[in-house]
Amino acid sequence: ILGGKSASRGSFPWQALTSIHGRGGGALLGDRWILTAAHTIFPKGLGGNNVSLDQLAEKANIFLGHTDVEELHKLGNHPVRKIFIHPDYNPEDYYNFDGDIALLELKHPVTLGPTVLPICLPDTTNTTFYMDGHMGYVSGFGVEKNFISNNLKYVGLPAIAREKCQRWLDSKKRHLPIVFSENMFCAGFLTIKRDTCQGDSGSVFTVLDTESGRWVATGIVSWGIGCAEGYGFYTKVLNYVDWIKGIAKED
Amino acid sequence: SSPVPRRLFGEIKSPGYPKPYPNDNISVWDIHVPKGYVVKLTFRHFDLEPSESCFYDYVKIKADKKNLGRYCGQLGSTTGNHPGRKEFVSKGNRMHLAFHSDFSNEDNGTVIPYRGFLAYYQAVDLDECDPNNAAENDERPQCQHFCHNYMGGYFCSCRTGYQLQSDHHSCKVECSSELFTETSGYLSSPEYPQPYPEDLRCNYSIRLQRGLSIILRFLEPFEIDEHQQVHCPYDQLKIQARGREIGEFCGRESPGSIETNSNEVDILFLTDESGFSRGWKIHYTSEKIRCPQPVPWDRFTIIRDLQPVYQFQDYIVVSCKTGYNLMEGNRKLLSFTAVCQADGTWHQSMPRCETVNCGNPADLKNGAFSYVNKPANNNYQSVITYRCNEPYYHIVTGAGGDRFTCSPEGTWVDQDNQVRIPACLPVCGKPDNPIAEVQR
Numbered sequence A: 001i002l003g004g005k006s007a008s009r010g011s012f013p014w015q016a017l018t019s020i021h022g023r024g025g026g027a028l029l030g031d032r033w034i035l036t037a038a039h040t041i042f043p044k045g046l047g048g049n050n051v052s053l054d055q056l057a058e059k060a061n062i063f064l065g066h067t068d069v070e071e072l073h074k075l076g077n078h079p080v081r082k083i084f085i086h087p088d089y090n091p092e093d094y095y096n097f098d099g100d101i102a103l104l105e106l107k108h109p110v111t112l113g114p115t116v117l118p119i120c121l122p123d124t125t126n127t128t129f130y131m132d133g134h135m136g137y138v139s140g141f142g143v144e145k146n147f148i149s150n151n152l153k154y155v156g157l158p159a160i161a162r163e164k165c166q167r168w169l170d171s172k173k174r175h176l177p178i179v180f181s182e183n184m185f186c187a188g189f190l191t192i193k194r195d196t197c198q199g200d201s202g203s204v205f206t207v208l209d210t211e212s213g214r215w216v217a218t219g220i221v222s223w224g225i226g227c228a229e230g231y232g233f234y235t236k237v238l239n240y241v242d243w244i245k246g247i248a249k250e251d
Numbered sequence B: 001s002s003p004v005p006r007r008l009f010g011e012i013k014s015p016g017y018p019k020p021y022p023n024d025n026i027s028v029w030d031i032h033v034p035k036g037y038v039v040k041l042t043f044r045h046f047d048l049e050p051s052e053s054c055f056y057d058y059v060k061i062k063a064d065k066k067n068l069g070r071y072c073g074q075l076g077s078t079t080g081n082h083p084g085r086k087e088f089v090s091k092g093n094r095m096h097l098a099f100h101s102d103f104s105n106e107d108n109g110t111v112i113p114y115r116g117f118l119a120y121y122q123a124v125d126l127d128e129c130d131p132n133n134a135a136e137n138d139e140r141p142q143c144q145h146f147c148h149n150y151m152g153g154y155f156c157s158c159r160t161g162y163q164l165q166s167d168h169h170s171c172k173v174e175c176s177s178e179l180f181t182e183t184s185g186y187l188s189s190p191e192y193p194q195p196y197p198e199d200l201r202c203n204y205s206i207r208l209q210r211g212l213s214i215i216l217r218f219l220e221p222f223e224i225d226e227h228q229q230v231h232c233p234y235d236q237l238k239i240q241a242r243g244r245e246i247g248e249f250c251g252r253e254s255p256g257s258i259e260t261n262s263n264e265v266d267i268l269f270l271t272d273e274s275g276f277s278r279g280w281k282i283h284y285t286s287e288k289i290r291c292p293q294p295v296p297w298d299r300f301t302i303i304r305d306l307q308p309v310y311q312f313q314d315y316i317v318v319s320c321k322t323g324y325n326l327m328e329g330n331r332k333l334l335s336f337t338a339v340c341q342a343d344g345t346w347h348q349s350m351p352r353c354e355t356v357n358c359g360n361p362a363d364l365k366n367g368a369f370s371y372v373n374k375p376a377n378n379n380y381q382s383v384i385t386y387r388c389n390e391p392y393y394h395i396v397t398g399a400g401g402d403r404f405t406c407s408p409e410g411t412w413v414d415q416d417n418q419v420r421i422p423a424c425l426p427v428c429g430k431p432d433n434p435i436a437e438v439q440r
Helices: A052-060 A067-076 A161-172 A238-247
Strands: A015-018 A023-029 A033-036 A061-064 A081-086 A102-106 A135-139 A152-159 A186-187 A205-208 A214-224 A230-238 B008-013 B025-034 B035-048 B058-063 B066-071 B094-101 B116-125 B146-150 B154-157 B162-164 B171-173 B178-180 B185-188 B201-207 B212-217 B234-243 B244-249 B257-259 B264-270 B281-288 B301-303 B315-320 B323-328 B332-333 B336-339 B351-354 B367-371 B383-388 B394-398 B405-406 B423-426
Touching: A015 A033, A023 A205, A023 A214, A033 A214, A052 A081, A061 A067, A102 A238, A102 B394, A135 A214, A152 A161, A161 A186, A161 A230, A186 A214, A214 A238, A230 A238, B008 B025, B035 B094, B094 B116, B178 B185, B178 B332, B212 B264, B315 B323, B383 B394
Parallel strands: B178 B201
Antiparallel strands: A015 A023, A015 A061, A023 A033, A033 A102, A081 A102, A135 A152, A135 A205, A152 A186, A186 A230, A205 A214, A214 A230, B008 B116, B025 B094, B035 B116, B058 B066, B058 B094, B146 B154, B162 B171, B185 B281, B201 B264, B212 B257, B212 B281, B234 B244, B234 B264, B301 B315, B315 B336, B323 B332, B323 B351, B367 B383, B383 B405, B394 B423
8 A cells, every 4th residue: 555544453344464376455245255356366477377266265365353464464364165256357368357356255254343344345226436536445465665564554545537547548558458347447646646556456445335334345456557656446346246246145 | 469560550450350359359459659659549440249347348448557448339339338439649659459358249148249349540749849748757858948849759949048958958058159240239148137047157259340349338237246345256247358358347237338449349257156136238339440539730730621530441631731841750741641540540640740941042143142031041931132243243133033932832932933043144344443534
């Protein structure tokens, strides 16, 4: 997290620290599901992911319940029963992060409390969270000032209108076949150094639903061009709510 | 002298009959019929020389050592003693005839050919039972009780309770093994209401089928020899039921009615060598044996269709009020029936009713329950309520709500009678310490 602040315990109780192919983030859904980015499980560019999902589940480490990495580790790992990658995600397509979403089912449900609480999913009829300028907050254990963070940080970023995202992307991508699909949105600043960065992937972009008073996950940290050099791009959770509920079978 | 063969009938004729009998003739006949008969003799034809007192010719008849007469003459003659149609009957089974003719049958020098006689005899059954026919000095005694005559003989019998002795005439009381098997009847001392004989050893047994109880009712008069100071020293009437003595009675006060509670009763009547008491008579009846009236242990027990009296083969069905279980010891019963047995006892003892216990309520994951009413126990009608560990979980219940009651079936159920407990589901998006921007 660049340009952010240290998170207090209990402010982002859904935040998970993942360690599958390096550091990543995730968010607790219910009491046994971790929402994360698919590329934290099947990174792009590794060329021929021959490892099975079962094997990845075996070696995945998920940590919950603290803002300090060392303390997180001390609290113990939450083993994974099964991994679900969205079928639209293609690890071979380096520039296309469409479908960058995954679910991890924990073997054992976690006991909720002040430091471990799930994030809510957005109401599928409400699209206001993605309107230009709607503020959201992202937390993560990713890189800060070139160093990977040992504490949970957070930063407030506004969602940006699609056309602005596209315009900016077009100016930056040169001839790279970078895809900005409808299943993504972008957020952040062009000039202010506030952004997410490596190690934050999989963490959730959250907004406060003032009507219900609940924090809702509207995005998943997905990709960007550098860090704090413009907008960051996030998986649009709203488009995947049905897929999530179909797997997690939660009312 | 010619003995007449022992036949049932025959004829006797004067010598040469129907020709005139000879002079100077003495003929004797002994008529002998079988025992049990008497001789009846009649003259079919009688024609002898008449004379005064039958001095000349005559027929003399004797039987039972008695002379039955001396006869002579002709029918219609002025002198003599013509037998006519007279029947001569002996008392015994013998009759003796003697014929005597003198040296001539002349009347004024004329020989009159008297033809003699023709007599018939027959054996007539002797009714030995008729006291008038009792032979004198007969060594055979009369029947003590009943006499039964038949052709050629007789036999004796005795009244009920008596046995014909070896002399076939005397009767002795026989009451040593009298057996009664009907459901009701009468029995009494011998000769009742006449004084009972001495030296009795009577045993009357009543044997009925299992499950019946014999009731003895003494009738009046009741008299058994007694002593004022000593209890029944002379004669005793003992009553036993299944070998157990119920009582020993004597005196003039009737024991009244006795319920023996047994299907087997023995009545012993022992008398000594003297006394003039009239004895006793019992009318016995029977009814199905009764069992004790069933009584519940507690106020939660229900005896279906309770009856005032329970007898052999009756049964009761016991259940409990709602919220209570039938218990036999520590064992729960689904139902209970007890049958009144032949010995007057119930085949099972009364069960108890214990309040239903639902056991500990199911634990609610990420939640807890608490008892609503007091005392806080798991008995029937206790109420608990579930709650979740808020604010991290929220409770999701069925339509029946979060209150559960211990049901009569022993399960915790909600208001819709469902057993499924609520669930505690995570509350999302509500951090305890949400971020709050201060400076603007």
